[in-house]
Amino acid sequence: MTKTYKIAAVNGDGIGHEIVPLGLEVMQAAASQFGFTLDVTHFPFGAGYYQQHGDFMPADGLDSLKKFDAIYFGAVGLPAVDDTLPAKLYTFKVRTHFRQYVNYRPVKLLAGIDSPLRNKTQQDIDFVVIRENNEGEFVQNGKILYPDSPHGLATDTSVFTRQGIEQIAHYSFRLARKRRGKVTNVTKSNTLINTLAYWDKVIAEVAEQYPDVAYTKMYVDAAAANFVLRPEIFDVVLTTNMIGDILSDLGGAIMGSLGYGPSGNINPEREFPSMFEPIHGSAPDIAGKGIANPIGQIWSGALLLEHLGETAAAEAILKAINTATASGLRTADVGGKASTSEVAKAIIEALPVYETH
Numbered sequence: 001m002t003k004t005y006k007i008a009a010v011n012g013d014g015i016g017h018e019i020v021p022l023g024l025e026v027m028q029a030a031a032s033q034f035g036f037t038l039d040v041t042h043f044p045f046g047a048g049y050y051q052q053h054g055d056f057m058p059a060d061g062l063d064s065l066k067k068f069d070a071i072y073f074g075a076v077g078l079p080a081v082d083d084t085l086p087a088k089l090y091t092f093k094v095r096t097h098f099r100q101y102v103n104y105r106p107v108k109l110l111a112g113i114d115s116p117l118r119n120k121t122q123q124d125i126d127f128v129v130i131r132e133n134n135e136g137e138f139v140q141n142g143k144i145l146y147p148d149s150p151h152g153l154a155t156d157t158s159v160f161t162r163q164g165i166e167q168i169a170h171y172s173f174r175l176a177r178k179r180r181g182k183v184t185n186v187t188k189s190n191t192l193i194n195t196l197a198y199w200d201k202v203i204a205e206v207a208e209q210y211p212d213v214a215y216t217k218m219y220v221d222a223a224a225a226n227f228v229l230r231p232e233i234f235d236v237v238l239t240t241n242m243i244g245d246i247l248s249d250l251g252g253a254i255m256g257s258l259g260y261g262p263s264g265n266i267n268p269e270r271e272f273p274s275m276f277e278p279i280h281g282s283a284p285d286i287a288g289k290g291i292a293n294p295i296g297q298i299w300s301g302a303l304l305l306e307h308l309g310e311t312a313a314a315e316a317i318l319k320a321i322n323t324a325t326a327s328g329l330r331t332a333d334v335g336g337k338a339s340t341s342e343v344a345k346a347i348i349e350a351l352p353v354y355e356t357h
């Protein structure tokens with residue numbers, strides 16, 4: 001009997017409506033090639049839904065998503081909607097309720113792509129940013145007081161817990177064992193002397209349990225420079241929610257475009273579905289034009305299949321992506337003329353022995 005996985009698809013907004021359906025086509029092509037089935041249900045959640053219904057998802061939205069094996073997501077946010085809402089009412093809500101405490105973000109130069117870093121090759125740009133995804137700077141724990149008065153005041157208090165730090169550290173060290181055996185903790189404990197000093201202390205304790213993994217600590221300002229000057233020194237970059245958010249866009253940039261970056265919001269214990277999305281947002285400036293780069297979205301589909309245990313299908317998609325990029329096919333963000341769907345089609349055609357019907 002063929003295995004069937006239940007996938008919740010959330011386009012979100014903007015280019016999500018263009019790249020999520022194409023990403024699903026690629027996953028379906030791989031599924032039929034590798035002998036499993038994807039049973040996909042679409043949910044119209046996002047800022048567009050908010051404009052009609054006053055919330056990013058209905059009250060039972062999380063209960064609906066919970067029943068799936070995985071969530072395939074684009075991005076949420078529209079210029080006409082208050083931009084403090086998308087994270088609060090959708091992205092962070094899903095990530096925290098489903099204990100997706102790992103944000104897994106590969107930074108890997110694809111075949112044939114010129115990195116903006118002159119002289120850096122595929123060997124040099126190949127690491128993973130592991131962003132703590134449930135706490136830290138992004139817990140939205142604060143307030144704004146008297147905003148329009150001369151005494152206006154605003155706070156956002158970070159939260160770091162021993163359990164939260166330990167679990168992301170263990171994940172990172174275990175991952176390093178499967179890669180090149182190196183963890184770099186990117187921190188800023190010289191100035192955030194409470195939260196990040198504690199973060200460093202707990203990570204150093206965990207590091208002692210992995211004597212076979214090389215452990216180093218680096219401040220984020222230096223790390224930002226090293227992403228550009230010496231990306232080859234990184235293997236697993238373990239970092240906080242906000243630092244990881246910022247550094248992974250820089251990671252996308254050194255891969256040539258934000259449009260290439262994939263990610264998984266992972267609940268390693270599998271108590272809840274994990275959610276897979278590109279690192280970029282809804283790109284309203286290019287939405288509806290058919291020119292968005294679909295590769296970060298498609299690669300996120302490969303990460304989803306890998307998480308479900310369909311490793312061969314995941315590897316085939318990544319290989320097909322590389323075949324497409326090696327052929328010179330480029331969307332406008334990397335100076336090309338190819339449309340979103342042309343790139344997706346080339347990837348489907350490059351899947352080994354896949355036959356179109």
Ligand code: NAI
Nearest residue numbers: 075076077078091258259280281282283285286292293333
């Ligand atoms: P963005 O990532 O959407 O766009 C930044 C720039 O990169 C834009 O010029 C855009 O055209 C370009 N870009 C992004 N993805 C691309 C792709 N696949 N192909 C070609 N070009 C691409 O970030 P921005 O503009 O800061 O935010 C736009 C909206 O997205 C906001 O409402 C924001 O809140 C939301 N957002 C949502 C996220 C999520 O749902 N996880 C993550 C980041 C932003």
Ligand code: MG
Nearest residue numbers: 245246249279
């Ligand atoms: Mg981001």
